[in-house]
Amino acid sequence: MKFKDTDIQSLIGKVLRGGMMLSMTVVIFGGIFFIYRHGHSIPNYKVFKGIPPFLQNIGSLIHASISFKGQAIIQLGIILLIATPILRVVFSTIGFALEKDYLYVGISILVLLIIFASMMSGHAG
Amino acid sequence: MTVIVFTLIILIGSYFAGLLGSLTGLGGGVVIIPLLTLILNVDIHYAIGASLVSVIATSSGSAAAYVKEGITNMRLGMFLEIATTAGAMCGAILAVYVPTHYIAILFGVILLCSALLSLRKKAEQIVTEKSYLAKKLKLNSCYPTSTGSVQYSVRNVGGGFFMMIFAGVVSGLLGIGSGALKVIAMDTIMRIPFKVSTTTSNFMIGVTASASAVVYLQRGYISPGLVMPVVIGVLFGAFTGSKILVHTKSSGWLRWVFAIVVSFLAGQMIYNGIVGKI
Numbered sequence: 001m002k003f004k005d006t007d008i009q010s011l012i013g014k015v016l017r018g019g020m021m022l023s024m025t026v027v028i029f030g031g032i033f034f035i036y037r038h039g040h041s042i043p044n045y046k047v048f049k050g051i052p053p054f055l056q057n058i059g060s061l062i063h064a065s066i067s068f069k070g071q072a073i074i075q076l077g078i079i080l081l082i083a084t085p086i087l088r089v090v091f092s093t094i095g096f097a098l099e100k101d102y103l104y105v106g107i108s109i110l111v112l113l114i115i116f117a118s119m120m121s122g123h124a125g
Numbered sequence: 126m127t128v129i130v131f132t133l134i135i136l137i138g139s140y141f142a143g144l145l146g147s148l149t150g151l152g153g154g155v156v157i158i159p160l161l162t163l164i165l166n167v168d169i170h171y172a173i174g175a176s177l178v179s180v181i182a183t184s185s186g187s188a189a190a191y192v193k194e195g196i197t198n199m200r201l202g203m204f205l206e207i208a209t210t211a212g213a214m215c216g217a218i219l220a221v222y223v224p225t226h227y228i229a230i231l232f233g234v235i236l237l238c239s240a241l242l243s244l245r246k247k248a249e250q251i252v253t254e255k256s257y258l259a260k261k262l263k264l265n266s267c268y269p270t271s272t273g274s275v276q277y278s279v280r281n282v283g284g285g286f287f288m289m290i291f292a293g294v295v296s297g298l299l300g301i302g303s304g305a306l307k308v309i310a311m312d313t314i315m316r317i318p319f320k321v322s323t324t325t326s327n328f329m330i331g332v333t334a335s336a337s338a339v340v341y342l343q344r345g346y347i348s349p350g351l352v353m354p355v356v357i358g359v360l361f362g363a364f365t366g367s368k369i370l371v372h373t374k375s376s377g378w379l380r381w382v383f384a385i386v387v388s389f390l391a392g393q394m395i396y397n398g399i400v401g402k403i
Contacts, residue, residue, distance in 0.1 A: 009192050009199065016331070017189035020182060024360065031132075031353040039129040043350065048168040050345030074349035078178055081356070082338045084185050085331035092203060103262070104200060111206045111332070118214035119339040 008095030015091050019084030026077030034070025086115055128350065135165070135354040143183065143362020148369065149243050149383045150323070152330070153359035154180045154301035155236050159390040162229070162403055167351065169225045169403055173300030174346035177338050179359035180302045184331035186360060187367065191324040196268045201279065201317075202325045204262055205289045209307070209329055210336040212293020217337035220298050221344065229398030232299050236391035239305035240384045251277050252316040258282040268321055277318050285315035297337035302330040 054060040055075050064072035093108035126134075142156035154176040161172040191197050220228065259265055259279040267276045279285075288310035296303040304326050311322035341347050397403045 006195065009195060009197075012199075013189045013193040016185045016192070020185040020189070024182065024357070027353055027356060030349070031357070034350060034353065035129055035132060038350070040127050042126065043128050043131045045165075045167040045171050045348065045351055048170045051348050055349065056343070056345065071349040074353045075347075078347060078349065078352055078356075079342070081178060081181055081185075082335050082342065085181060085335045088185075089203075089206070089332060092199065101263075104203060107203055107207065111203065111210055114207065114210040114214060115332075115336045115339065118210070118217065118336045119343075121214065121218055121340060 008092070008099075011095070012088055012091055015088050016084060019080065019087060023077045023080035023084065026080060027074050030065075030070050030073025030075075030077055032070070033068055033073060037070055086112070089115075131165075132350075132354045135161075135351070136358045138164075139179070139355045139358025140362040140365075143179070143359035143364075144366045144369075145362075145383060145386070146359070147183075147363040147366025149240075149380065149387065150304065151236075151239050151243060151387065152180060152302040152304050153183055153363055154299075155239065155387065156390065157355060157359060158232060158300065159236075159394055161351075161355075163390075163393055163397065169228055170220075170346045171348050171351055173220070173228075174338075174341045174348065175300075175352045175355040177300040177334050177341060178347060178352050179356045180300070180334045181331050181338065182356050182360045183363045184302065184327055184334065186363070188324075188328040188331060191327060194269070196320055197324045197328045198264070198266050198268075198317075198321055199328070200262070200266070201264050201311075202328045204264065205286065205310075205325075206329055206332050208286050208289035209293035209296070209333040212290040212295075213297035213333045213336040214293075214340070216294040216297020216299075217340035218297075219294070220341075223298070226398040226401050226403055228299065229394050229403040232301075233391040233393075233395035233398065235295060235299065235301075235303070235306075236394065237388055240387040240391065242305050242309065244380060244384050250316060251275060251318055252280055253278050254280070256280050256282060266321075268318065275318070277321070278316075280316045281314050285310045288314055293333055293336075296330075296333050297340075300337075300341075302334060304330060 054064050061072050065076050089111050096104040138160050143153040145156050146153035157176045158172045161167040162169050259282050264279040267274045292303045292306035307326035308322050311317045
């Protein structure tokens with residue numbers, strides 16, 4: 001069986017749509033909990049002060065999501081959403097490899113490396 | 126104002142931002158940032174974070190449809206993503222050091238340019254002369270139309286690539302998709318048919334935004350309570366916009382109205398940046 005561009009295109013379409021739908025469902029689900037718990041407190045976004053520490057560490061984020069903390073569930077959904085296009089690049093890489101188009105396997109890996117470098121640069125600061 | 130009222134206001138505002146962004150082709154980000162900063166007094170860093178996430182959502186949603194139709198040039202997209210992701214990474218790092226009022230002024234200027242560009246006439250162009258680099262990189266392709274498949278070639282690959290680095294920096298620094306700049310790179314410099322350039326640009330926006338979102342996420346710019354109504358509102362607004370676009374063919378006056386609204390927002394951003402209110 002030979003892989004063609006059209007096979008990969010339909011797979012990539014599915015990855016993008018699926019990732020978007022899943023993450024939005026998680027965001028809405030978390031949003032309901034968030035409003036239910038904090039609906040009557042006063043929001044403050046006027047001054048930048050980052051986000052609470054429990055949302056920035058992946059371990060505590062998952063822990064807080066399990067105990068139905070709305071903000072943590074939303075943040076997980078957001079991470080899924082950000083991961084969707086990156087996952088799309090991963091699938092493209094596999095697709096190009098199956099087509100034996102090694103030039104584009106290299107180009108896709110380079111794109112993934114740049115995103116990884118970006119992730120590391122954020123971590124360092 | 127309680128969280129519930131604030132969330133509802135943002136939800137409605139974001140819906141219209143998504144609608145306006147989709148109808149003008151500028152994207153939801155360019156409207157959501159002025160809305161959050163000018164009207165709701167949100168810090169511009171939080172606004173950029175929220176906008177970036179909504180940009181990824183709309184890109185993934187709409188790109189899925191175009192990819193299936195086979196109009197998107199995936200090789201071209203992937204090749205140019207080297208430039209946009211590298212640019213986005215630099216932009217996101219720069220955003221930490223650039224004072225917020227400069228960000229506001231730059232945002233206004235880019236918004237103004239994008240609004241003017243959205244008014245320009247779009248003529249379909251097909252170039253068939255072969256460029257060496259485009260051939261090496263297998264960028265020349267074809268796309269389906271009602272009258273059959275149309276072959277096209279890509280010109281000035283280097284120039285387009287360079288412009289894409291700039292588009293990436295702007296996207297990472299301002300938290301927008303910078304679709305207008307991407308379309309210029311592909312339309313004007315690389316001479317790609319309009320239909321291919323818009324869909325490929327849309328396809329690339331998600332990856333470009335992700336490359337800077339991973340930085341913003343760790344810097345605490347992405348605040349879940351704020352992002353939640355923004356991303357939901359923009360996505361539904363963009364969805365409504367795409368439905369309207371299919372049904373109305375002659376939207377000449379509509380574009381003018383939007384261009385004026387967007388120019389006004391741009392002016393406000395520049396003014397507030399200069400007087401130091403942002």
